[in-house]
Amino acid sequence: MTPLKLRLATITIIHLSLFLLVSSGEVFARADTPEQIAAGLRQKAMTDSGAMEIVTDLTTEIGPRLAGSAAEKRAAEWAKQRFEKIGFDKAWIEPFPLEHGWVRGIEKAEIMEPSPQPLVVTALGGSVPTPTNGIEAEIALFRTYDELLAAPIGSLKGKIAVVTPPMVRAQDGGGYAFASKIRGAGPSQAARRGAVAYLLRSLGTDGRRTPHTGATRYADDAPRIPAAALTAADAEQLERLVACGKPVRVKLLLTPRDLGAVTSQNVIGEIKGSEKPDEIVLLGAHLDSWDLGTGAIDDGAGVAIVMAAAKLIHDLPQRPKRTIRVVLFGSEEPGLLGGKAYLKAHTNELDHIIVVAEPDFGQGPIYRMQTGVTDSEEPSLLRIRAALAPLGVLPGNNESHGSSDVEPLAEAKVPAVGFDMDGSDYFDFHHTPDDTLDKIRPERINQSTAVYAVFAYLAAELGGDYRAPAPRLTK
Ligand SMILES: [Zn+2]
Numbered sequence: 001m002t003p004l005k006l007r008l009a010t011i012t013i014i015h016l017s018l019f020l021l022v023s024s025g026e027v028f029a030r031a032d033t034p035e036q037i038a039a040g041l042r043q044k045a046m047t048d049s050g051a052m053e054i055v056t057d058l059t060t061e062i063g064p065r066l067a068g069s070a071a072e073k074r075a076a077e078w079a080k081q082r083f084e085k086i087g088f089d090k091a092w093i094e095p096f097p098l099e100h101g102w103v104r105g106i107e108k109a110e111i112m113e114p115s116p117q118p119l120v121v122t123a124l125g126g127s128v129p130t131p132t133n134g135i136e137a138e139i140a141l142f143r144t145y146d147e148l149l150a151a152p153i154g155s156l157k158g159k160i161a162v163v164t165p166p167m168v169r170a171q172d173g174g175g176y177a178f179a180s181k182i183r184g185a186g187p188s189q190a191a192r193r194g195a196v197a198y199l200l201r202s203l204g205t206d207g208r209r210t211p212h213t214g215a216t217r218y219a220d221d222a223p224r225i226p227a228a229a230l231t232a233a234d235a236e237q238l239e240r241l242v243a244c245g246k247p248v249r250v251k252l253l254l255t256p257r258d259l260g261a262v263t264s265q266n267v268i269g270e271i272k273g274s275e276k277p278d279e280i281v282l283l284g285a286h287l288d289s290w291d292l293g294t295g296a297i298d299d300g301a302g303v304a305i306v307m308a309a310a311k312l313i314h315d316l317p318q319r320p321k322r323t324i325r326v327v328l329f330g331s332e333e334p335g336l337l338g339g340k341a342y343l344k345a346h347t348n349e350l351d352h353i354i355v356v357a358e359p360d361f362g363q364g365p366i367y368r369m370q371t372g373v374t375d376s377e378e379p380s381l382l383r384i385r386a387a388l389a390p391l392g393v394l395p396g397n398n399e400s401h402g403s404s405d406v407e408p409l410a411e412a413k414v415p416a417v418g419f420d421m422d423g424s425d426y427f428d429f430h431h432t433p434d435d436t437l438d439k440i441r442p443e444r445i446n447q448s449t450a451v452y453a454v455f456a457y458l459a460a461e462l463g464g465d466y467r468a469p470a471p472r473l474t475k
Contacts, residue, residue: 034461038387038454041312045450046391050311052442054082055304059294059437067288067331068101068262075287076267079303079328083269086311088326091269096341098331101262102126104213104291105255107228109199112136113249114241121199121228122211122292123254124183125333126218130226134253135160135197141242145182148189157194160250161186164235169205173361173423176430179203180214187227188219197252198227201235206428209233213290213431215334226254264288264330266338269307271314273460275321280349281460282325282414283309283452284339284358284406286332293435297426299404300437301445302359303328309452313460320460322354329405332360339405343412353414355459355466357452360404361421362430363440364448368420369393369455370400372410373466380464387454391447396420415466419451 032040058075065072076093083091102125109119140159142148148163163182168175180203187198202212211229218224230238241248267287273279285302289295310326313319329338346353355373359366369388371381376398385395400418401410410416429435 034458035383035387037316038458041453041457042391042450045312045453046446049308049446049449049453051304051308051445051449052440054307055296055300055440055445056437058300058303059296063294064291065287065289065295066103066291067334067337068098068259068264072264072288072330076265076330079267079287082307083326086307087314088269088310089272091267093265093267094342094345095263095265096330096338096345098262098264098337100126101259103257103259105129105257106253108253109228110251111241111248112251114244114246119234119250120209120211120231121234121252122213123256124187124216124227124229125213125290126216127227127254127256128224129256130197130252130254134251135226136249136251137196138247139238139242139250140195141238143239145186148186151193153192154194156190159195160197160199160252161190161193161195162199162235162238164201164239166201166232167203167205167427169424169427171422171424172420173426175205176203176427183214183229184217185219187216187225188222191222191225195225197225199230199250199252202229202231204232204427204430204432207232208434210432210434213292217335226252228252228254264338266330266342267328269310269326271310271319271324273322274319277323278352279322280325280353281322281456282327282353282356282406282409283456284327284329284356284404286330286338286360286405287328288331288333290333290431290435292431292433293429294437295435296437296440297362297429297435298431299332299360301363301440304445305359305449305452308449309456312449312453313457320457321463322460324456324460327405332405336405336408339408342405343408350409350412350414353409355415355417356402356406356409357417357419357455358403358406359419359421359448359452361423362426363445364421365444366391366393366419366421366448366451368396370396370418370420371398372400372402372416372418373398374415375469378464378466380458380462381466383462384455384458387458388451391450391454393419393451417455419455421448
């Protein structure tokens, strides 16, 4: 080939590849800097991240996905197939044993005296049943959890303990963190004081008459008593009746069942890195959900965000240097069981995990990036923050331990990033029959997916070491 012909051929190839890039709708070119590629990811994700389609399919084709259930297994198969369809290099399922499967049964409550009327309740996850005919007893009502704790041992003998503090609405979900012990530890605290059943005002911020479920955890040293959540309206009705001064009697019927030992599973998909395949950027979310809704905001949205973010990176013309691993955990709701099982199964590769992050707080938008790293001024982190700024993400503190299922990894000293999502309305729907697809807004989930895509891409491409003290720039 003559030099001229060679030049013409090269130009043709360049034209052809430009044509291919344009015709396939791609906004990326090979020579782009990581920042330019990140800008392309932002733009693509904000237009259509693909997350909406994933959360739609998951909540429609599978529906609710209770820990250890057949539906959770179907969801795992669905996710593995989705990984394969997207083009992940590897997708696999890691089963782990669950000591107790649990299913909801009938749940009914009514005020018997002084003014008979129905109450709307739902059993807490893991609750034991009432006797077949239910439990009828006088209630002992506490407007704060501390009042319950201040009640002497034995003082609630034969009573139904009712705890009714309202939950505070907050962007960062601080009200839930404050109140969650009322649900988790409350039943055993009431049982120690002699109570025969436990009711709490739902941990929620809505004004609808839909109760919020969620796991409770019985202590080994207290009797296991049936436990359920009341709606806010029903809790306030009981407060008013108690204030009238007459004894208030409530009847409660719950028929949940402990299924004994069952199996749950984590689903893992991987996009191998182009230069450092043994170094892993790990994105998590949980595949299980409560049974009342379809688990759209908790955590179908998270599943969609991490899967779609990884797909956006997969579709780039060139792969980032490190591996992107997406872990969809099983059985988060009963107490991070998938996260704990993952840690146990992968203890020998913790050094290979560069950083972890997990969305488990709805659909976003994300407004802040927290870190849990040795040095939050590490140079690649500064570049990541700069690339996230156009998405409205503020820098936060360096005290993050990730969230939910990746917390056990963070506790095992794996560097973590926590992206704070706007949770102002999250607890209007969380763990209720209203946790359904119609609550998901494309513009919100697209922004969150953009954040995760940019973060995962740059963490995989820039080679930052989040375990090491960062080298300082000297003047
Ligand atoms: Zn969740």
